[in-house]
Amino acid sequence: MSRGSSGIVAGLTAAALVAVGVLAFQASANVPDNLAAPKPKPSATATEHAKPKEKSRPAALPKGSGTGKRVVYALEDRHVWLVDADGKVSRTFEVMPSALSPLPGTYQVNAPRSGAPTKGSDGVMIEHVVRFAMVDGTAVGFSAAVDGSMESPDPALKTGGVRMSRPDGDAMWDFATVSTKVVVVP
Numbered sequence: 037m038s039r040g041s042s043g044i045v046a047g048l049t050a051a052a053l054v055a056v057g058v059l060a061f062q063a064s065a066n067v068p069d070n071l072a073a074p075k076p077k078p079s080a081t082a083t084e085h086a087k088p089k090e091k092s093r094p095a096a097l098p099k100g101s102g103t104g105k106r107v108v109y110a111l112e113d114r115h116v117w118l119v120d121a122d123g124k125v126s127r128t129f130e131v132m133p134s135a136l137s138p139l140p141g142t143y144q145v146n147a148p149r150s151g152a153p154t155k156g157s158d159g160v161m162i163e164h165v166v167r168f169a170m171v172d173g174t175a176v177g178f179s180a181a182v183d184g185s186m187e188s189p190d191p192a193l194k195t196g197g198v199r200m201s202r203p204d205g206d207a208m209w210d211f212a213t214v215s216t217k218v219v220v221v222p
Contacts, residue, residue, distance in 0.1 A: 186200065
């Protein structure tokens with residue numbers, strides 16, 4: 037092959053590569069979203085807590101939760117029912133469980149209850165503390181954060197605060213006086 041023809045072949049090859057590159061760029065710019073490579077999702081950091089899976093809202097009072105006036109706390113459902121003496125549910129709401137949970141069973145609201153804002157074992161300002169159990173030397177009770185938050189507790193801390201919204205905390209405070217039954221179900 038002569039020198040002139042090798043230059044032509046090299047030039048045609050370079051032109052072909054440029055054309056293929058331009059066509060590849062145009063094709064990638066026009067790919068529909070459903071065919072594009074999946075974008076990475078942000079992962080949780082060490083300081084974030086895993087969020088619970090979405091569950092359907094429990095509609096009915098759990099079976100086997102006792103009789104008479106009582107607070108029913110379903111651990112897995114993260115839900116509370118306030119039940120009057122006639123067995124009617126007067127209020128039901130979601131809660132954020134504490135890092136320490138009592139075993140299923142029947143407990144009683146004990147004294148002292150604390151209505152004034154105070155610092156919880158996790159450092160959050162809380163109000164309307166209704167204690168009903170002890171787990172590993174830590175008091176477990178219902179409370180509402182003054183700022184309205186219901187953050188997942190730090191599993192590294194021994195905390196016993198079952199958190200609820202402020203309106204639910206007000207209702208719990210009015211309902212669950214000393215000696216009121218608290219029935220904890222799985």
